[in-house]
Amino acid sequence: xxxxxxxxxxxxxxxxxxxxxxxxxxxxxxxxxxxxxxxxxxxxxxxxxxxxxxxxxxxxxxxxxxxxxxxxxxxxxxxxxxxxxxxxxxxxxxxxxxxxxxxxxxxxxxxxxxxxxxxxxxxxxxxxxxxxxxxxxxxxxxxxxxxxxxxxxxxxxxxxxxxxxxxxxxxxxxxxxxxxxxxxxxxxxxxxxxxxxxxxxxxxxxxxxxxxxxxxxxxxxxxxxxxxxxxxxxxxxxxxxxxxxxxxxxxxxxxxxxxxxxxxxxxxxxxxxxxxxxxxxxxxxxxxxxxxxxxxxxxxx
Amino acid sequence: xxxxxxxxxxxxxxxxxxxxxxxxxxxxxxxxxxxxxxxxxxxxxxxxxxxxxxxxxxxxxxxxxxxxxxxxxxxxxxxxxxxxxxxxxxxxxxxxxxxxxxxxxxxxxxxxxxxxxxxxxxxxxxxxxxxxxxxxxxxxxxxxxxxxxxxxxxxxxxxxxxxxxxxxxxxxxxxxxxxxxxxxxxxxxxxxxxxxxxxxxxxxxxxxxxxxxxxxxxxxxxxxx
Numbered sequence: 001x002x003x004x005x006x007x008x009x010x011x012x013x014x015x016x017x018x019x020x021x022x023x024x025x026x027x028x029x030x031x032x033x034x035x036x037x038x039x040x041x042x043x044x045x046x047x048x049x050x051x052x053x054x055x056x057x058x059x060x061x062x063x064x065x066x067x068x069x070x071x072x073x074x075x076x077x078x079x080x081x082x083x084x085x086x087x088x089x090x091x092x093x094x095x096x097x098x099x100x101x102x103x104x105x106x107x108x109x110x111x112x113x114x115x116x117x118x119x120x121x122x123x124x125x126x127x128x129x130x131x132x133x134x135x136x137x138x139x140x141x142x143x144x145x146x147x148x149x150x151x152x153x154x155x156x157x158x159x160x161x162x163x164x165x166x167x168x169x170x171x172x173x174x175x176x177x178x179x180x181x182x183x184x185x186x187x188x189x190x191x192x193x194x195x196x197x198x199x200x201x202x203x204x205x206x207x208x209x210x211x212x213x214x215x216x217x218x219x220x221x222x223x224x225x226x227x228x229x230x231x232x233x234x235x236x237x238x239x240x241x242x243x244x245x246x247x248x249x250x251x252x253x254x255x256x257x258x259x260x261x262x263x264x265x266x267x268x269x270x271x272x273x274x275x276x277x278x279x280x281x282x283x284x285x286x287x288x289x290x291x292x293x294x295x296x297x298x299x300x301x
Numbered sequence: 302x303x304x305x306x307x308x309x310x311x312x313x314x315x316x317x318x319x320x321x322x323x324x325x326x327x328x329x330x331x332x333x334x335x336x337x338x339x340x341x342x343x344x345x346x347x348x349x350x351x352x353x354x355x356x357x358x359x360x361x362x363x364x365x366x367x368x369x370x371x372x373x374x375x376x377x378x379x380x381x382x383x384x385x386x387x388x389x390x391x392x393x394x395x396x397x398x399x400x401x402x403x404x405x406x407x408x409x410x411x412x413x414x415x416x417x418x419x420x421x422x423x424x425x426x427x428x429x430x431x432x433x434x435x436x437x438x439x440x441x442x443x444x445x446x447x448x449x450x451x452x453x454x455x456x457x458x459x460x461x462x463x464x465x466x467x468x469x470x471x472x473x474x475x476x477x478x479x480x481x482x483x484x485x486x487x488x489x490x491x492x493x494x495x496x497x498x499x500x501x502x503x504x505x506x507x508x509x510x511x512x513x514x515x516x517x518x519x520x521x522x523x524x525x526x
Contacts, residue, residue, distance in 0.1 A: 002411075003406070003409060003410070003411050003412060004409050007406060007407070204390065204392060205392055207390065208390055208392065208403065208404075208451075209403075209407045210376075210379070211350070211379060211384045211390075212379065212380070212383075212384075212403075212404040212407060212408060212451070212455070213376040213377065213378070213379035213380035213407075213408050213455075214376060214407035214408055215373075215376045216373075216376075218407060218408075218409070219407075
């Protein structure tokens with residue numbers, strides 16, 4: 001058993017070095033494909049921070065002053081509910097100060113200065129309004145009414161703030177997803193080709209192995225390990241690249257003026273490690289699939 | 302040990318390589334398959350080690366019908382036989398020792414078995430002292446000895462040789478035949494395809510003559526004609 005394992009590892013390594021250029025191409029392509037996958041996931045997550053306020057078709061947010069009395073809050077609530085031809089009352093949501101503070105932690109993740117000025121006491125509470133109508137003018141005129149109610153600090157409209165970004169993030173998501181799928185397929189193909197070439201280069205050896213009674217698995221495993229290694233190396237490179245990208249972005253964002261919204265476009269480090277782990281798994285799968293196809297297809301040399 | 306029953310093998314629809322061939326080889330026999338190029342000698346060897354499967358008929362090796370053998374069992378069948386070729390099929394990037402050791406390594410033999418068996422078999426084929434040479438540093442006869450060592454190192458029941466003297470001058474060929482004879486005397490069944498008149502006539506062993514895929518003669522202690 002030990003003899004077999006050492007054999008497999010030794011052959012994997014030897015073959016790896018023999019085909020250095022092809023191997024480099026395969027590794028590089030998987031790295032780029034996986035980097036794109038990782039970047040997509042990060043961008044998506046970053047936009048989610050930005051759009052967290054506007055989840056679930058919310059198009060208007062009525063901010064209530066932190067010092068508003070319970071009577072004033074009740075009055076705002078009933079005023080919104082009266083507009084039931086325009087507002088979807090079922091979906092009306094009230095976030096008290098604590099809940100709003102939790103939400104703010106995500107919005108201002110890259111803007112600790114602003115966040116430090118906020119406390120669960122001085123933060124406004126908010127009503128999230130989902131309109132029934134498709135007509136933005138109606139929503140806008142309603143927002144003007146609410147703005148003048150006692151206790152209301154401000155009314156924000158999705159249209160003014162993040163409509164564009166939301167559409168943009170959708171678009172980026174689709175484009176990067178398609179690109180990464182295409183690149184992943186290319187990576188599988190390149191690994192397949194590398195392994196096929198490696199097997200062709202060693203066809204005499206494989207012929208002798210078959211004649212002296214080596215099992216197919218014994219012949220295959222070093223090649224499959226080679227492909228797996230290529231995928232994993234690509235993933236490792238991609239993880240490094242993603243880490244560098246993310247650090248540069250996070251540092252860059254920290255220099256922005258607080259409160260510009262851009263500052264919420266960063267991700268927590270826990271999420272980053274999660275993405276890296278899934279990239280490693282994906283890389284291993286890409287390598288294993290590519291080499292397994294090659295190894296089962298081209299064994300009869 | 303080996304039995305062919307009415308075996309027919311064709312390539313495509315036109316070319317019939319072997320037609321209705323039957324013969325029996327008992328354990329410890331030495332058999333020459335003779336005939337001109339294309340008469341089906343190599344195909345018969347390839348049927349015996351199951352590189353090919355016949356369209357009709359049965360091939361029995363060591364009491365088993367090998368056409369009914371599952372693909373996963375074929376490696377085990379092949380471990381009971383050694384193969385020697387006209388072109389040696391040595392791995393040029395490996396030394397003499399490594400070439401022979403390779404045959405044991407890839408069937409999972411532990412290192413201590415390899416380091417015991419390989420020197421023994423190299424001694425047997427007369428290559429002691431040349432363990433560290435590479436194939437292209439050896440003469441043709443020596444290369445064929447390496448290939449015989451590789452075929453024999455696992456002590457197979459059967460040795461299949463396809464024109465083993467085809468690339469060698471007569472004197473060197475004689476040496477190889479002496480070696481195959483010696484291996485045969487250890488109880489190994491030898492089946493050798495050849496069109497080398499001299500070696501057949503010198504050995505006086507069983508001769509199965511083929512012509513266009515058909516057995517035309519099967520004679521004990523025969524000559525080439």
